[in-house]
Amino acid sequence: MNRKTGFPDQNEENGTLPRQVRVDSRHQYRELVDNLPHRVFLKDCQGVYISCNKAFAKDHGKQVNEIPGLTDSILFPRHQAAQYQEREREVLESGCTTEHEEYYSTRASHKIVRAIRFPLHDDRNMVSGVFTVLWDITKEKQYESALIEKEKEFRRLIDKASDTITLADMRGKIVDANQKSCEALGYDYDALTSVHMSKIDPDTWSHTSSSTAWQKLSDKKSVITESVYHRKDGSTFPVEVSMGLLTDRGRHLVLSIARDITPRHLALKQRASLGKIIEDSLNETYILIRDRLRFLQANRGARENIQFSAEELKTKTITDLCPDLPGSLFRQLVTSLNEGAQDRISFETTFRRKDGTTYPADVFVQAAEYLFYPVYVIHALDITQRKEYEHKLQSAHDIINSSSSVAFIWENREEWPVRYVSENVHHVFGYRPEEFTSRQVTYAHLIHPDDLAAYMIEVKSCADNPRQNILAHSPYRIVTRKKEIKWVSGYTTVQRNENGTIRYFQGIVEDITALKENEFALQQSRDQWEQTFHSIPDIVFLLDSELRIIKVNEPGCRQFGEACDRLVGKRCHEVFHESSAVCPDCPVADSLKDFKPYTREIHHEKLGKTFLVTSSLVPDRNNGAASIVLVVKDITERKKLEEQLFQSEKLATIAGLAAGVAHEINTPLSAILQSILVVTNSLDPGRPENSKIAEECGIDLNRVNEYFRRMEIDYFLNGMRESAVKASNIITSLLDFSRPQKGEMKTVQLNELLDSAINLARADYDLKKKYDILNFTIEREYDPELPPVTCVPMEIEQVILNLVKNAVQAVVDGGGHRKPLLILRTARDENLARIEIEDNGPGIPEDVQKHIFDPFYTTKEVGIGTGLGLSVSFAIIHDKHHGVIEVESVPGQGAKFIIKIPIDKKEVL
Numbered sequence: 078m079n080r081k082t083g084f085p086d087q088n089e090e091n092g093t094l095p096r097q098v099r100v101d102s103r104h105q106y107r108e109l110v111d112n113l114p115h116r117v118f119l120k121d122c123q124g125v126y127i128s129c130n131k132a133f134a135k136d137h138g139k140q141v142n143e144i145p146g147l148t149d150s151i152l153f154p155r156h157q158a159a160q161y162q163e164r165e166r167e168v169l170e171s172g173c174t175t176e177h178e179e180y181y182s183t184r185a186s187h188k189i190v191r192a193i194r195f196p197l198h199d200d201r202n203m204v205s206g207v208f209t210v211l212w213d214i215t216k217e218k219q220y221e222s223a224l225i226e227k228e229k230e231f232r233r234l235i236d237k238a239s240d241t242i243t244l245a246d247m248r249g250k251i252v253d254a255n256q257k258s259c260e261a262l263g264y265d266y267d268a269l270t271s272v273h274m275s276k277i278d279p280d281t282w283s284h285t286s287s288s289t290a291w292q293k294l295s296d297k298k299s300v301i302t303e304s305v306y307h308r309k310d311g312s313t314f315p316v317e318v319s320m321g322l323l324t325d326r327g328r329h330l331v332l333s334i335a336r337d338i339t340p341r342h343l344a345l346k347q348r349a350s351l352g353k354i355i356e357d358s359l360n361e362t363y364i365l366i367r368d369r370l371r372f373l374q375a376n377r378g379a380r381e382n383i384q385f386s387a388e389e390l391k392t393k394t395i396t397d398l399c400p401d402l403p404g405s406l407f408r409q410l411v412t413s414l415n416e417g418a419q420d421r422i423s424f425e426t427t428f429r430r431k432d433g434t435t436y437p438a439d440v441f442v443q444a445a446e447y448l449f450y451p452v453y454v455i456h457a458l459d460i461t462q463r464k465e466y467e468h469k470l471q472s473a474h475d476i477i478n479s480s481s482s483v484a485f486i487w488e489n490r491e492e493w494p495v496r497y498v499s500e501n502v503h504h505v506f507g508y509r510p511e512e513f514t515s516r517q518v519t520y521a522h523l524i525h526p527d528d529l530a531a532y533m534i535e536v537k538s539c540a541d542n543p544r545q546n547i548l549a550h551s552p553y554r555i556v557t558r559k560k561e562i563k564w565v566s567g568y569t570t571v572q573r574n575e576n577g578t579i580r581y582f583q584g585i586v587e588d589i590t591a592l593k594e595n596e597f598a599l600q601q602s603r604d605q606w607e608q609t610f611h612s613i614p615d616i617v618f619l620l621d622s623e624l625r626i627i628k629v630n631e632p633g634c635r636q637f638g639e640a641c642d643r644l645v646g647k648r649c650h651e652v653f654h655e656s657s658a659v660c661p662d663c664p665v666a667d668s669l670k671d672f673k674p675y676t677r678e679i680h681h682e683k684l685g686k687t688f689l690v691t692s693s694l695v696p697d698r699n700n701g702a703a704s705i706v707l708v709v710k711d712i713t714e715r716k717k718l719e720e721q722l723f724q725s726e727k728l729a730t731i732a733g734l735a736a737g738v739a740h741e742i743n744t745p746l747s748a749i750l751q752s753i754l755v756v757t758n759s760l761d762p763g764r765p766e767n768s769k770i771a772e773e774c775g776i777d778l779n780r781v782n783e784y785f786r787r788m789e790i791d792y793f794l795n796g797m798r799e800s801a802v803k804a805s806n807i808i809t810s811l812l813d814f815s816r817p818q819k820g821e822m823k824t825v826q827l828n829e830l831l832d833s834a835i836n837l838a839r840a841d842y843d844l845k846k847k848y849d850i851l852n853f854t855i856e857r858e859y860d861p862e863l864p865p866v867t868c869v870p871m872e873i874e875q876v877i878l879n880l881v882k883n884a885v886q887a888v889v890d891g892g893g894h895r896k897p898l899l900i901l902r903t904a905r906d907e908n909l910a911r912i913e914i915e916d917n918g919p920g921i922p923e924d925v926q927k928h929i930f931d932p933f934y935t936t937k938e939v940g941i942g943t944g945l946g947l948s949v950s951f952a953i954i955h956d957k958h959h960g961v962i963e964v965e966s967v968p969g970q971g972a973k974f975i976i977k978i979p980i981d982k983k984e985v986l
Contacts, residue, residue, distance in 0.1 A: 105446055111141075112445045113454070114421075116181070116190070116211035119197070122169060124148050124162055127206065136183045157182055165207045168194045172204050181211060188215040217458065224466060234484055234585060237547065237568045241306070241316070241335045246328065249274040249282045261337065263309035274333070280304045281318065306335060314339055323469060361438075361457040363390075366450055367415075370395045370404050373452060382459060384431035399426050400435075411453060414444040428457065436461040482567075482587045485520065489540070489579040492521035496581060505588050507558030525554035525562060536569065536582070543577045546570060552589060564593035616688075616709035624648045624665060627704060636684070636711065649707060653679055653688070664692040665705055672696075678712070686713040739808045746808070750801045753794055760785065803836075825870045827903050827910055828859040834877040835901070844882060848889045849897075858902040866910045866980050868958055873978070876950040876962075877914065880974050883946065884916035887972065891919030905980070909960070912976040921966040929964060954978065 110117050111131040118129035126144045134141045137152050149158035157180065168175055174195050181190040190211040197206040235242060236256045244253040254269050262269065262277060275282040281304050299321035306316050316335040323330045361379035365372055372390040380387060383398065395407050413419040421443045429435045438457040445454050483505050486497040495513035503509055512518045524532055532553055539548040548569045554562050569584035610617065616633035618626055626645050634641045637652060644652065650660050659666060664675035674693040681688060689710040761767055762778040771778045785791045835855060844850040881899065888897045895917055902913040921929065930951040954962040960978035 109445055109447045112443065114213070114441075114443070114456070116213075117209070118144070119206055119208050120165065121206045122204070124165060133211075136181075136185060138184060152183070154182060164192070165194060165209075168196050168207050169204050172196050172198075178214065181213075188213050189218045190214060220463075224463070230583070233570060234583065237570055238482075238585060239566075239568065239587065241333075241337075243269075243274070243277070243333045243335075244323070245274045245331050245333065247331065251277075252330070261308070261314075262306065268309075274331075277306055278304050278316075278318070278333070278335075279307065281320075303338070304335075324465075361459065363455040363457065364447055365395060365453040365455055367444075367452060370407060372398075373447070373450065379457065382430070382436075383428065389431075398428055400429055402426050411442060411444070414442065414453070425460075428459075437464050482585050484583075484585050486581055486583040487520045488581050492519040493582065494519050505557075505563070505586075506555065507561075523555045525556055528553040539569070540571055540579055543573070546573065552593065555586075563588055563590040565589060616711070618649060618707035618709065620649060620665065620705040620707055622669070622705070624650065624659070624705075626652070633709070636709075653681055653690075664690055665707065668692045668694055668705065686711055687716045688712065743805070743808050746801055746804055750798065750805070753798045753801065757794060757798075821869070822867050823870055824865045824867050825873075827863060827866050827873075827912060828857075828861075830870055830874055831857075831859070831877055831901050831903065831912070834874045834881060837874075837878055838881045838885070841882070844885055848885045850885050853885065853888075853897040853899055856898065856900045858900060860902075860904045863903050863905055863910060864980060866978065868978060869953075872953045872957065876953050876976065877912070879946045879950050880914045884914060884918065884972070884974075888916050888918035893919070906977060908980055909977040910980050912978075913973055914976075915971060915973040917971045920968040920970050921964060921972050922968055926964055926966065930962070 113130060114132060116130070116133040116136065118133050119127045121127055126147050129141060129144045131141055134144050137144070149161045152158075153161065160179065164175060164177060164179075174193065176191065176193050179190055179192050181188045191214050193210045193212075195208040195210075196204045197208055199205040238255055238257055241258040241261045242255040243251050243258055245251045251270050251272055251274060254266065256266075258264075259266055259269055264272065273282070281302065299319065301317065301319045304316055304318050305313050307313050315338050317338050319334045321332045323332050361382055362376040363372055363379055364374040371392075371394050375383070375385075375387065375390050380390070383390070385393065394404065396403050399407075410422060410424060414422060421441055423439065423441045425437060425439055427435050428438050437460050439460050440458075441456040443454045445452055483502045484497070484499040485495060487493040487495045494516050495518070498510050498513045500510055502513065506523060508518050513520075521529065532550065535548060535550060539545045548571070550567050550569065552564055552566045555565050556562060565586050566589050567584050567586035569582055571582060572580045574580055610628075611631040613630055614632060616636055617630045618633060619628040621627055626647050626649060629641050629644050631641070634644060637644065648657075649665065650656055650658065650663070654660060660679065662677050662679075664677040667673075667675040672694050674691060676689060676691045679688050679690050680686070689712045691708045691710075693706050693708075695704045695706060758764065759767060760778065760782055762771075762782065767778060771781075782791075785794075838844055839850055841850070884899055885897075888899075898917040900913070900915040902911075902915070904911045904913075930947050951962055954960045954976055958978045960976065962974065962976050964972060964974050966972035
């Protein structure tokens with residue numbers, strides 16, 4: 078081979094070849110070079126072209142014989158020509174072969190090529206020229222760029238996913254994770270990729286459970302299970318985990334996609350995460366002898382990849398390097414080349430290296446002649462990395478397509494036409510992917526009309542802000558092909574160019590219909606519970622173990638006069654007793670001891686009410702006390718009724734005793750009155766029988782009467798008679814008061830009824846001994862024209878007696894130097910009879926007047942008053958006689974009680 082020209086030399090190892098052989102050899106070599114798809118050319122030391130093949134000449138629109146004598150400055154742009162000259166100068170100066178990737182621009186096209194430049198030596202071993210071969214790698218580079226861009230887009234989608242996605246080796250060490258994993262687990266990326274999965278998911282990755290998981294994975298390639306994830310801070314949250322096996326450069330990896338299924342949320346979502354898998358590919362060229370299908374030669378790239386030397390390759394057939402390509406099949410594939418029907422064929426097969434490893438390759442085959450041999454020129458492109466990437470990409474797509482999340486890319490135009498959508502869109506929305514990409518359906522077409530405006534505002538707000546490129550949408554509704562309404566949520570990423578102009582939108586949309594239905598059902602249940610809770614008429618508290626109020630119903634808030642949120646956080650004893658100490662008889666304390674319900678009566682001093690308090694515990698999962706239910710029933714009225722019943726029974730007993738005492742006293746009192754009458758009648762001189770007996774006894778009755786007068790015996794007899802009559806009247810009133818009444822109405826004179834009540838009051842032991850009622854001045858201002866009134870006399874008398882007793886006690890207890898005074902008035906007020914009982918005591922404060930007729934309300938000391946007198950009086954006047962009882966008082970100026978009852982009332986209701 079002539080090192081200067083690149084064509085066979087005249088001399089070979091065995092001597093000089095005949096001229097015809099040399100001519101034929103050059104012809105065959107030229108034919109082989111011209112049939113190569115690569116650009117081949119030879120230059121001298123000055124950069125002048127000496128020769129080239131047809132492919133190179135064709136690129137420049139010339140014949141092969143027109144290229145010699147030209148330079149790069151003629152054929153190429155200035156900057157490209159300068160680059161070629163610089164790299165050829167490098168070969169000439171170093172004497173070594175170089176390899177570069179370069180731009181190859183001609184008038185017809187622009188390509189990317191791999192340029193290999195060989196130095197040519199003359200007989201003196203001096204570099205005399207440069208032999209260059211250009212491999213067209215434009216499509217390869219375009220494919221690599223497209224793969225890189227696709228990977229970047231897919232990675233952005235993965236990082237915006239709302240699920241946690243991790244990639245771990247088979248030992249459990251995390252090798253990759255998305256942004257959501259870092260946020261959900263509380264790690265930064267570097268820290269998370271140094272953590273073992275057993276710390277994140279011990280239930281799945283523990284030694285005892287991992288074998289089962291791996292068995293499921295090996296059988297099914299993927300498995301979906303529920304587990305519990307552990308955050309960095311020790312907290313946990315339940316997840317639904319989808320796990321699958323991936324293979325990356327012979328290494329098995331486990332892809333885990335976990336979704337938080339805490340109740341505010343129960344949805345399914347799967348994401349895929351792929352690491353970077355794109356690497357530079359290599360071109361390989363083989364020359365195969367046609368008849369024997371044995372290799373004749375291979376270039377450096379092929380030898381390095383296949384791991385066989387040139388001599389070893391000459392002993393190998395196509396089947397030795399491609400086990401899946403037996404000779405019969407290969408001959409069938411190249412039939413069209415042999416027949417001239419095609420210039421080149423291509424297919425995909427698998428190559429096996431010397432060490433037994435294999436790799437897939439895209440193969441391009443051409444028929445040619447080389448050194449008298451009919452050969453096949455085979456160009457092989459190692460597509461191992463592309464295959465691995467396609468497999469992982471398909472796995473990731475499979476994971477997304479099997480999930481409830483749909484990936485979208487839509488344009489920034491009206492109604493958002495869809496550029497790309499994942500295949501599972503049919504399962505979620507009912508439309509086929511091609512219906513979106515063909516513009517039959519736009520993204521805006523999916524959104525529910527009632528939610529479209531709000532969605533557009535969200536997107537516009539994000540789009541108008543150059544600094545905001547990520548938008549987490551509020552849940553909204555979509556309408557499927559079948560007119561079904563589904564709830565979705567998702568993330569939208571705004572893709573902008575360097576000027577900030579929006580290129581397109583991309584995002585993931587997740588079907589959360591089941592989650593929303595659960596939320597609606599939960600909210601409805603919560604609302605019903607709240608409505609029931611607040612509708613309970615009794616007061617209900619929920620307490621924690623520290624007796625703090627967690628929740629209280631509205632009756633409780635109304636009862637204690639505070640807003641519910643102000644009661645929450647307070648301890649129950651602070652509310653009931655305004656004390657920081659636990660109540661001595663606290664039912665909650667007892668319930669906490671033995672987990673049994675307890676009931677206690679508790680009196681609220683400030684409210685003046687009595688409550689029946691029942692406590693019971695709500696157990697937690699560990700049979701501990703999760704909370705305490707406190708049901709508080711206001712039994713104030715019941716207690717009052719019980720007290721009234723007690724007082725009524727007490728009064729009935731007293732009335733019985735009074736009746737018995739009255740009867741017992743009445744008998745000797747009658748004898749006393751009868752004896753006084755006998756004595757008086759016996760001293761009457763006008764009675765004949767008295768005079769007769771006196772004469773018989775020698776007594777002058779007149780002188781006896783004079784003796785009685787002087788000794789005032791008659792005065793004492795008259796006093797005895799008057800006292801006995803008065804006592805008899807009191808006994809009669811007492812008997813009338815003690816007799817059971819049936820509420821029958823009678824017509825009585827009120828003036829006489831008041832006098833009877835005064836007589837009873839003056840005979841009252843306590844009023845005489847403790848309050849000295851006999852020292853009171855009692856003024857009567859009766860209306861003599863007042864007609865008889867229809868009423869229940871005993872009840873009206875009871876009211877008057879009660880008011881008189883209260884007035885006497887108030888005057889005496891009030892002190893002062895004024896002389897005690899009671900004024901009783903009667904008058905007619907249209908159709909009403911008016912009774913007034915007035916005193917000159919200290920008066921009644923205004924705040925007391927508001928409650929003076931309330932049951933059990935009293936200002937007296939314990940044991941002196943029951944608080945029932947005025948409430949019973951009010952009931953008698955208001956309820957039974959349809960009248961009015963009221964009080965007028967100015968503190969320091971006494972008090973006046975006014976009673977008005979109908980004059981002609983016929984019955985008592």
